[in-house]
Amino acid sequence: MTERSFATTPEVLRIGNCSGFYGDRFSAMREMLDGGALDVLTGDYLAELTMLILGRDRMKDPELGYAKTFLRQAEECLGLAVERGVRIVVNAGGLNPAGLAGKLREVAASLDVPVRCAHVEGDDLTARTEELGLGEPLTANAYLGGWGIARCLAEGADVVVTGRVTDAALVTGPAAAHFGWARTDYDELAGAVVAGHVIECGTQATGGNFSFFTEIADLTRPGFPIAEIAGDGSSVITKHPGTGGAVTVDTVTAQLMYEVDTARYAGPDVTTRLDTVALEQHGPDRVGIRGVVGEPPPPSLKVSLNSIGGYRNEVEFVLTGLDIHAKAELAREQLEAGLVKRPREMTWTLARTDAVDADTQERASATLRCVVRDPDADVVGRSFANVAVELALASYPGCHLTSVPRSGSVYGAFAPGFVDSAAVPHRAVLADGATVDIEPIRDTRALADVAEPELPEPLPTESTRHEPLGVVAAARSGDKGGNANVGVWVRTDDEWRWLVHTLTVERLRSLLPEIADLPVTRAVLPNLRAVNFVVEGVLGDGAASQARFDPQAKALGEWLRSRRVPVPEELIP
Template identity: 70%
Template structure:
């Protein structure tokens, strides 16, 4: 098996993880995921300020400390830190290698950036427009002898699929092997989320203070074992792997540019301490279109958070609302939104627990209108409004916000170019065989559990959950750890029951997908995040806590499961 580690799950992850992975044990490849939908917007704004930027500068700093070590250990590094400027990052890395006197061969992959062709491809006028490329550009770079491969926007799993395909000589039609590597890549792409981070049952782990980063040991047939370096914190278990498998997915067909992986075929098994085997994954030809991440600047946003303490919370909220609306009546913002969080409790032992939070958020295309004129108007009411008036921050200026949407373009219309260390450019052909995505029929459900006495307790007493964002939608995966609990869950947690437990979803489109092989359900909740994380449409804009909210809700659970 080859050992492929991960040292970054997002732009801002643990800086020392690269060194920890290189020094903590044996590796063949080290990957790093630095990009997300929001990150592309951040990099796009960086590029507006300086055309030489647009990449994840953190990775360059990490390589200053670790490039020589990686070359010495013969660990190939594959990252998507190139963002909107992979050629620029590759150039900076070559300069760094010269400065450090390290014989490092740097290659990069480009072609995903479609900004200059946005109008031609009917994509509007976005700030960023990046197609999700696959693994074969990475494969070409590695076969050409690169020590470091930098990409722009490729699928997260491609960072793992590329090294595996290059090592084993897979062809583009080795669908099952590719699908297995996609699943392994999906598990380790988010770093410590596979080793106990954000894990629903975290209180069961011995040590989560500093979890290690994950490793995928991938075999020639695409099967894998997920593990971590010996002696590191956290844990790799059926639970931590299941949780990550359910992260940011939709239905059983997980589509990518190289292969569609069937998540309903995944089989998990314990393989020793901190080792989970993934096998039996089946793959299908990819769809003919590539997904494109589009970000635009939506305008400007500002907010004031009022603290309401003690008695008459609702009346205090109504008073300040009327006063703020009156103050803005001559030049009102395009959007104004109020959110009252009743965090207060009756007869509270502390002032903080006696207080509720009322947020007033405004949006407009004119930054001046909702800058100090807005927040200042709110503060001017300090001595003329509800008793106990206070806010959580002083007046502030407006800040820009982004709008995300996804589009799809024919893969044949998107260039995919591998640029070797010597500058040689190789065009990567799109998939020769494709297959349109279709829905998978819901599988036959197991017999319902014969329910005896029940107890009303939080759902999380027996069920784990993990949630996240995909544009304006959220996914919420829920799993249990026994066949008995599964027989209860799959018949109990319907779409209607989810809507009852989470009233915020009551009027939204919700789709349920059944993964009996994982004892899991996945719910896709459309429109709950508005125009995406950068629009800040919701208290939890990336839906990271949505699953934990669900787990905290009380439901009648059979006593035999408790």
């Protein structure tokens, strides 16, 4: 078989992304391969919720447990990738990377495409949970780093599929292999982690889910991002020419603020100091990342633990016109009185979406939502649904439901675990079937809090106006298990002097009453003119438990931006 070089330009490795989640744009793989030069194409298919979905797939069929859409993308694009000399690295193996690698070889053979396929395994700890003190979850997967990927690529693999690795490992592995980095090249590895974090969620780096989206000329079909990584770990984030969206300091900052916690971003290969990241616009759709400092990783690996939490159901009443609160109270009293057995959890939410003197019936209506959870499917199944339906002719005037409730459905529960990194096998299974054990890292350092940096002087203010926070600030939020993060940043030094003294933990709690009683921490990131908040417990047992209206906290930041605060008049656009 003819050897192909790892990169077209040895000084720079061009790594593109074609998937930010299981269900992302199917055509993105072909778009990235057709759109311009690439050396490596990555795809992130896994999330905490996805691992639960794959776990249920595996319960039905032990040969499943991987992201099936990747296999269909490969059927369409594998020949093109080989023709263009692009290596593919994806975590689509999920709970069964060996199974996916085998299926991929079958696809390659059917297409008569010569492909060397390798995989990385060892993350699945499900059979060892009792031994490791992790309880009895449905799935238990440790977050591996990039060194197994690096070894597979160094040994000539064209395609590497993995199980649960960190999202950034899809970038650090290829970069380490290409540049020959050592395990202790922490600054270089940390730079690649930041680049990987920026591109891992696909179009979120090119204008998707972006607070200032109205400033982007064309968001019809944003292009997927590319990281051009240099040997010192610095990078440039860009996208293929002619694609939609934009790459700016703000779109990159937005993704840097996604699903992070403190200024120390811990991973299995390196702890990345987010407070050292410096961004610079290098031209249209080109943002440079430099100055990233890395430290030894912590001695333990995070483990994703997914379990079946129980069963849930919900009903949503429509309340129209006058006496909304009285109507809601009547519906609640009647439903609860009609239940034979009260579910373990019962949550009511009244959304006052109604307007006074509305010109349409829909604008005159509010909704009352009841969500129930219980270990017993029968308690939240037909017996619950029937009580709600039976109120149709016996309740408040105008009573109707948005839809007829069905049988209860299973919901998942996520919990993080931690195990000593030496207790987790990390294996590279090469294209020829040989297995190579990846040594656990020896140089580790326990995580410690980062002291808050010296803050700039507050902005002198003569007059203010009550305006939405979002007239000045952008935000990005997301889920971290049962926790949520909200990152907020501004663009100018004067805005930063105002924001860092204004948006404190206490102010955040007052602006978002739903989190007022929860633990909240703040990290200050001056290089990005950003503050990041972590709200503990707001998502219950994680996204799969659907504990709140926005189960993954995707819009928590936009709610915050809509809240009014005293803004200095000189900062108001």
